[in-house]
Amino acid sequence: MFVVFRCRRCGRFLYAKVGVKHRTCVCGFKNDLRKVRIVARAEDERIAGEIVRKLQGEGTEFRSLAP
Numbered sequence: 001m002f003v004v005f006r007c008r009r010c011g012r013f014l015y016a017k018v019g020v021k022h023r024t025c026v027c028g029f030k031n032d033l034r035k036v037r038i039v040a041r042a043e044d045e046r047i048a049g050e051i052v053r054k055l056q057g058e059g060t061e062f063r064s065l066a067p
């Protein structure tokens with residue numbers, strides 16, 4: 001199971017495996033998974049990635065996510 005959440009500093013949508021304590025965003029901010037607000041849940045990583053892409057496409061666009 002994966003959770004989708006927003007970076008607490010820059011607002012990007014990210015996902016992490018359930019049980020993981022921290023997830024570092026591309027902006028460099030280390031998100032504490034116990035403190036972020038979960039926006040969605042997904043069965044596997046592929047679905048989580050699709051949700052993130054979909055959410056990212058709405059609102060603000062971040063085109064330089066991956067190196």
Ligand SMILES: [Zn+2]
Nearest residue numbers: 007010025027
């Ligand atoms: Zn960030």
